[in-house]
Amino acid sequence: MADSEKEFHRTVLLKETIEALNIKKGDVIIDATLGAGGHALEILRLIGERGKLIAFDVDKKAVDDFKKRITENFPELRNRLIPVVDNFKNIKKVVKRLQAEGRIKRDKVNGVLADLGWRIEQVADERYGMSFRKEMPLKMNFSGDDKVLTAEKVVNEWSEEELRNIFQSLGEEREAGRIAKKIVESRQKERIVTTTQLADLITDAKKNRNGRIHPATKVFQALRIVVNAELSNLELFLEGATDVLESEGRLVVISFHSLEDRTVKKFFRAKARGCVCPEELPVCVCGQSNQFIILQKKGVRPSLAELKENPRARSAVLRILKKRK
Template structure:
């Protein structure tokens, strides 16, 4: 499969990170290698960029691009970014004191993943299987969740990860349908969703299946927990004055990033009712984007999938 993906807000990220010759970087979400290749150009042969992706297809695509461009400064890791500290230790074993000038995350799906018929990430793919796993070796799938989880568990997933107001009704209809036959394809799930939501919602710009598919994808890949796990590791890996740039695509992940940046930019995180500080917490970050950065109108026109992107950047102090 040809791995096509346009990196979001690349110009803005490069302007903030300002990669220089000899510096080391991490791209925690390799995808189509858009960020990786541009950073690799700027850090030269004396620098290194460690690029991570759980998707073997993304890794294979990057290998081709690296060979074509004859880059010698890119290290690829087929792994989950939640294991960041271990990945760094494995790939920089000869220099255990290595710190990084910048770390970048693009938390969205790549265009290639959305268009991959075998993944079932998009509700626009006819007869696609309900897979939705980032990694080819991921044991969980949307199909197993839909067919094996209880009504309460499905309701929780749709409500917590999709913020879907009809979570219980959709879960109930899924249980009813699967008693008669297994739910295996995107089409089958779409029928259930369309049958459950009212006519007014079906006429909206945002398809009623959007939130359900988002919720299932988050559940399959444990996205929110993985993000919470990697953020402290990323800060630990940064050099002083190193920067972390994160592009989020929905409110759940953006909220996690925003709250983490806020907490780590404060010297005290005690409750306001405490008469004196008892936490001994030390600020680690300076927020460089008090207001979230969004794509320009031109970028949205050129790349419609960027429209919901939000960029936050912080510097280690």
């Protein structure tokens, strides 16, 4: 993957995502993870002149770059775009605010997309501090904001037990204990401040270093999940997204690792199961009864042709939840 860090982000499952969203002219769609805008550009084209795309990213640079690209290269699409720099966990608040400002007519939308994780430009750029191949400050936050929790703080200040737990549970790292011990020993001598300093420590600590992936991959995944509160934000997002969906609207989520996918699958199943009222209640008050249906139950995966073009897509799974009429 060394060379891929110089590449531009390649949009994953583009055709499948567009099919899943079932876009019609005049629709209001949310792209909750704008990134390099690969899905967003296609959505902007399909919603027509009266449609709106609310495009979120927690990373201001992604939003600014996309706005510039549309203004310069596709000026006819600019009026359809509502750019938002925010965390997708705030989806419901943002939709309400846009309605109050008169930028959208209702507090409901026809489709929501989230293509989770990071884009390749963030890995290559030291402002985000995520690469284990290039020396950079140890940060790992998607917003590139220094004021939030950083991986440097976690690695240097959390206890050995806390580190072992997150490496195990969020990285599914088999040698979590050995790595946590090595980190704690090493930071007593010198603070761990760069990505390569940490990656080298992990490589040294591991007995099994000859796998297909870089020895630091799983620990870096765990730290990214913690720093960006990925799983709790995902749960808040899923709840908010289903609340803002119009009837017949679709929620489409692309995940890249099993913890994300498990969260999405579990949430979709619970929503599609219908009524969640306690059994002792005589009538349904949750309002969820049969409100949602899962489409393509097994999830949609990239075609062989896409995998050949873009090996990073190999772990992608797309899931679709539809709100009934």
